Every structure is written in C-alpha cells, then in structure tokens.
Amino acid sequence: MQPAPAQRPIEGGVLSTVARRSLQRAGLADLAERVLAGERLSFDDGVRLFRTRELAAVGALANVVRERRHGDLTWFNRNLHVNATNVCEADCIFCSFSRLKTGDAAAYTMTLDEVIGRVRAQRDQFVTELHTVNGLNPDLPWSYYLDFLHAVKAERPDLHIKGYTAVEIHYFAEKYGKTYEQVLTELRDAGLGSLPGGGAEIFATRARRKLCSDKVDSDGWLEVHRTAHRLGMRSNCTMLFGSIETFEERVDHILRLRELQDETGGFQTFIPLKFHNENNRLRKLPEPTDADCLQTMAVSRLLFDNVAHIKAYWPMLGVQLAQLSLSYGVDDLDGTVKEERIYHMAGARTPQELTRGELVGLIRRAGRIPVERDTLYRTVAEA
Ligand code: SF4
Numbered sequence: 553m554q555p556a557p558a559q560r561p562i563e564g565g566v567l568s569t570v571a572r573r574s575l576q577r578a579g580l581a582d583l584a585e586r587v588l589a590g591e592r593l594s595f596d597d598g599v600r601l602f603r604t605r606e607l608a609a610v611g612a613l614a615n616v617v618r619e620r621r622h623g624d625l626t627w628f629n630r631n632l633h634v635n636a637t638n639v640c641e642a643d644c645i646f647c648s649f650s651r652l653k654t655g656d657a658a659a660y661t662m663t664l665d666e667v668i669g670r671v672r673a674q675r676d677q678f679v680t681e682l683h684t685v686n687g688l689n690p691d692l693p694w695s696y697y698l699d700f701l702h703a704v705k706a707e708r709p710d711l712h713i714k715g716y717t718a719v720e721i722h723y724f725a726e727k728y729g730k731t732y733e734q735v736l737t738e739l740r741d742a743g744l745g746s747l748p749g750g751g752a753e754i755f756a757t758r759a760r761r762k763l764c765s766d767k768v769d770s771d772g773w774l775e776v777h778r779t780a781h782r783l784g785m786r787s788n789c790t791m792l793f794g795s796i797e798t799f800e801e802r803v804d805h806i807l808r809l810r811e812l813q814d815e816t817g818g819f820q821t822f823i824p825l826k827f828h829n830e831n832n833r834l835r836k837l838p839e840p841t842d843a844d845c846l847q848t849m850a851v852s853r854l855l856f857d858n859v860a861h862i863k864a865y866w867p868m869l870g871v872q873l874a875q876l877s878l879s880y881g882v883d884d885l886d887g888t889v890k891e892e893r894i895y896h897m898a899g900a901r902t903p904q905e906l907t908r909g910e911l912v913g914l915i916r917r918a919g920r921i922p923v924e925r926d927t928l929y930r931t932v933a934e935a
Contacts, residue, residue: 566619571612578606584613593855598803601851607843614850614881618862622883626920627861627929628911631681631887632711634670636700637661640687642719644753644764646795648831650687661689664696664703671707674890680926681887682708684715685750688723688767697724701743712745712927714788718776719751722768732779740785746927747780749788749823755808756801763795774812781818786928789819789859793848794827794840802848806855813858820929821861821884824848826868842873846880853881861929866906871914878918885911908935 567575567584575584583597593601601610639659640650651659662670671682682704697716704713716724716739724735736744753763755770768776777787789809793802806822813819826845829835840848853862863884866874874885890905906914908924912935915922922935 566616567612571609574606574609575613578604578609580604580606580609580613584609587613587617587854592857595800595803595807598806598851598855599799601854602799602802602847607847607850610847610850610854611880614853615879617853617857618881618883621860624919624921625883625923626878626915626918627884627923627925628908628915629681629887629925629927629932630677630679630908631683631927632670632674632679632890634662634667634682634684636667636684636686637689637692638687639689639691641690642688642764642767644767645833646753646763646792646827648828654689654691661692664699667700668703668707671704671711674708679711679888679890680932681712681714683748684713685717685748686720688720690727694724694728698738698742701739705743713743714746714748714927715739715744717748717751718773719767721747721776721780722772732776733783736776736780736783736785740783744785746785746820747777747787749790749819749821752790752805752809753792754795754797754801755805756797759795759797759801763792770808774808777818778812778816781816786818786820788821788823788863790823790825791852792825792827794844795834795837802851803855806852810856810858813856817858819859821863822852822856822859823863823865823886824852825865828868845869845873846877849877849882850880871903871906875914875918878915878920885915887911 575581580600583593583600586593604610637660638649638651639654639661641652653659654661701713704711721732721735724730725732752773754760760770780787791802791805809819809822826840829837829839849862849864861884862882863886864874864877864882865886867889869877888905888908888911912922924932924935926932
C-alpha cells in the first residue's frame, strides 16, 4: 500500500470546523480535499477510510457527498416481500434461512395459490413493489418461476416485481440449460421488472470460498448484472459485511461494483448488508458494531461515486441505526417490507414491517425530507 500523502489543511466545502479538525487528526485532510473537489477515491483511500477511528469525520464527509447529490431528500417505498421457497442446495455458512431438502424441518415451498393469497391480502393496501428472492430449490421446474410471475401480474398488474438474485439467475441457467440472457429474457417477458442486489456477499476469492463456495463466483455475479443492464433492466447491488472479510476485501468489492457501474450505469442503489450470527455456523463470530456499520455506510458513499443511492436496509441494520445512518451518507431506507424472513431467521430483532407513517416519521425526525418512490426511483409522493 502507498504511504499516506503529506497532509494539508482542508479548504472550502461545507464541512464543519470540528469535522475538518478530526479529518486532519486522522491524517485524512488530503483525501477530504479530493472528495470536496469531486475527485474519485482509490483503493488505498478506501482502506484508509475504513482504518481510521475518526468515525464522525468520515460520516461528515460522506454527508457532504450525500447532501450535494440529494440535499435532504430521503427515499422509501411500500413493498411486499415474498420468499417462495427456502429449500436450497447451496451451503452458505452465514445463512440462517435455507433448508437443504424439501421435507426438512422448517423447509417450505409456497404453492402459487399461497403466493397469490399473500398478494391478495394486500388488495386494499397501496403497495408498489413485490420483492422475491429464494433458495436454490432442486425440486422446482422452470415453469414454477414463470407461473409465479404471470400469476402475480394477473392479480396485480400495477406491481413492479423485483426478483431473483444473480445467484438464482446463475442457478437457473445451469439447471435448466439456458444462457443468462435467455433466463433473464424469459423472466422479463413473464413480468419481472428488475433484479435485487443479493448474493454478492464478498467478491474476494479467499472470503467467498469460506462463506459460500458452492454458489456463483464473483465474475458470474457481475456477468448476470452486466447482462441484465444490457437488456435494459435496472438492478441493485449489495455487500455482506462484518463477518470474516478484511477492510481490503470490502474496498475491493465496492470498487468492482464501481467498475461495472462505469461500464453499464445500471445499478440504482448500493446496500451494505450487516452480518447476523444467529442460527448459522458463524455464531461464534461477533456481529459488526454500530460504529462499524455507520463507517461502512459512509465509506460506501465516498468510494462508490457513480451510484445514485446508498440504502440502509432497516430489517438488518436496526431501525434506529438505519435512521442515524441518514447522516452517514445514506439516502434511502428501503420500504415497508411486510414480513421479512431471511434476516429474522438469523436473529434480527427488528419488526416484520414498518408502516408508511412510521417510515415518514423516522425520516422527518432525522431532519430529512421523505419521498415515497417506486422501484425505479420515480417519485410517488413527497410525504
Ligand atoms: S444465502 Fe442463498 S444461496 Fe446461500 S444457502 Fe442461503 S438461500 Fe441458499
């Protein structure tokens, strides 16, 4: 790694005097100057930002970038989660959601009638998005997924369906003998609107081998999103942080996403996902501290300069920490969610859903302006 450049006082920008002093104390004044000048940060910059203990200063710098992009505007949506099956033949050691085989205790696969029942139960609710991600179920035919999409669209044509991680798309391609393009085109034609960002975990081979050796590798994950973007679909991207990865591996992960974004421009939002340690094989590892979570949000905002939004996924992060993160580079609080399963099975203590009023109140109390959006960040209403 390069030695830190000589420090100079920070000039200009809208950083407070206190933040400037702490950035100087942390040896980050040169980096802050470059951020304020709109310059792109490097790998070494990212590692320095993760290593410093001056969390408030890093947060203040990220907040400058957030406010230059969005002012006080803070997005959320009204969405419904449907995890249609948790049967999964992969063996990710951080996962608390999956069950290996159909018939195992707590394994489930919804029938299409059950899926439609969930959607129908929201008939009188204003919901704009259905989010669906699932286990890699070896017992389902390809038609299950197409029928799922057709059935949801027939019931609620107005719903945008954001579904199937790159891990699932890769699995479908292998299992059903199709290319990524064929899988994505058939899903899109059946009603899929965009891709979620899950399954990225950590791209670095060392960590990925330990965490999730039997699912798509990082190149495959990126190629699925590259293909989706080429087909005109938007997607999100994520990073699982706080388990076994190093700061260098976090930075490497963010920069690989930034590179693809330079190429395609198809990512809408980056969602750093906090590792949870209950009911999985990493239960002896401590979960990341609140300070680490906030710093990761802030560094993400500073490094990932070509993605519009940084999202705090409140079911994983915790409601209060998600609210606090709105001063650490975050500008999106996800949505109402309605029945989150994946992280609650990993020990998340957050509610199963938040109402629109609760989300609006959280954002207002953080001194920000709530904006209800749809999946593609079109404004539904300023709250
Ligand atoms: S993280 Fe996804 S792919 Fe991995 S075991 Fe869990 S459900 Fe399966």
